[in-house]
Amino acid sequence: MRVMINTTNYDCSQVKSKMNTTYSHRQQLVREMKSIKDIVELYSALSITNLCDSFGGDIVKTSTSVCAKLVKYVNHPRKEDVTEEEHLFFILEHLVMKRFKHSEKLLLNYVDLPVYNILVPLIVKQGSLSIKRIRSILLTLIEQHNVLHTAVRFNPRINQIEQYIQAATDEIYSFQYSRGISTSEELDGLLTKESIGKFFDFEKGKVLRCHIVQRQDDNNNADGLLYENDIITLSFHHIEFDNSSLMPFIKAFKQIDLANKQQSILSVPQYIDFAL
Structure with a gap:
C-alpha cells in the first residue's frame, strides 16, 4: 500500500483521514520507500501552517530541519505515545530524512535492517x-574496479575515515548456491531477501554478493553448470552502485572472456567511471 495525498491544502482531519497512521503501517512505509523526487512531488504543496504551529511552513523544508526532533521520537521507548497531532509529521519527517541520511538508526521501528541493496x-x-x-x-571485475574491494573504516585515534x-x-564477496527454487512464490521470497538482507561488511570491503539459483532440484546434475531459466542474482551495497552503473556493469560482465581476452587492469576504466 502506498501513501497518496493530493498536493492541496487540507485541514488536519482531512489529511489524517487519507493516511493510515498505525505503527504497523509506518513500518510498511519504510519498506515501500519512495524516492526523494516522489516525496517532493507528493508533499511540496501541502501547507501545514494551519495544522500545527510548531511545524509551520512548507512540508519538505520543514521536514529537513527537524532531524533532532525525529531522532528523539525514533529513540523514544514508547513511540506509540507520539501525540495524535504529530503522527502525520512523524511519518513525513522520516520519509524525507531517511533519504537524506541513509541511516539505519532512523528507521521507525528501530531494528537492525538495511536501507536496501541494489539487486541485479x-x-x-x-x-x-x-x-x-x-x-x-x-573476480576479474572485482580486480578491475577498486571500489568493489575497498574497505572503509573509522580510525578513532585520528578521528578520520580510512580506506584500504x-x-x-x-x-571478498558473498556467495551462495541454491537449488530447487521452482515456484514463483519461492523465487519472490528469495529476491526479497536479496534486496533487504544484510550480506555485506563495509569494514572488510565486502560490498558485492552473488547468489546462484538452480531452479530444478536435480541431484544428478553435478556438472557445475547452469541451464535455461536458472538465475544469477548480483547484489551490491547501495553506497557502491546506482542506476547509471547498471548497464555498463552488465555489459562488462557479458564481455569478459577469461580464456581469450585478458586485459591489463590499468587499461580498463575503473568502476567509479560507470557512475559518472
Whole structure:
C-alpha cells in the first residue's frame, strides 16, 4: 500500500483521514520507500501552517530541519505515545530524512535492517554457463574496479575515515548456491531477501554478493553448470552502485572472456567511471 495525498491544502482531519497512521503501517512505509523526487512531488504543496504551529511552513523544508526532533521520537521507548497531532509529521519527517541520511538508526521501528541493496538478477536464456566461470568473471571485475574491494573504516585515534584496498579473492564477496527454487512464490521470497538482507561488511570491503539459483532440484546434475531459466542474482551495497552503473556493469560482465581476452587492469576504466 502506498501513501497518496493530493498536493492541496487540507485541514488536519482531512489529511489524517487519507493516511493510515498505525505503527504497523509506518513500518510498511519504510519498506515501500519512495524516492526523494516522489516525496517532493507528493508533499511540496501541502501547507501545514494551519495544522500545527510548531511545524509551520512548507512540508519538505520543514521536514529537513527537524532531524533532532525525529531522532528523539525514533529513540523514544514508547513511540506509540507520539501525540495524535504529530503522527502525520512523524511519518513525513522520516520519509524525507531517511533519504537524506541513509541511516539505519532512523528507521521507525528501530531494528537492525538495511536501507536496501541494489539487486541485479540475470537469467540464463539458452545454453549453459559454468558456475566456476561465473566466479572467475566476478573476480576479474572485482580486480578491475577498486571500489568493489575497498574497505572503509573509522580510525578513532585520528578521528578520520580510512580506506584500504583488499585482495581480490573469493572471500571478498558473498556467495551462495541454491537449488530447487521452482515456484514463483519461492523465487519472490528469495529476491526479497536479496534486496533487504544484510550480506555485506563495509569494514572488510565486502560490498558485492552473488547468489546462484538452480531452479530444478536435480541431484544428478553435478556438472557445475547452469541451464535455461536458472538465475544469477548480483547484489551490491547501495553506497557502491546506482542506476547509471547498471548497464555498463552488465555489459562488462557479458564481455569478459577469461580464456581469450585478458586485459591489463590499468587499461580498463575503473568502476567509479560507470557512475559518472
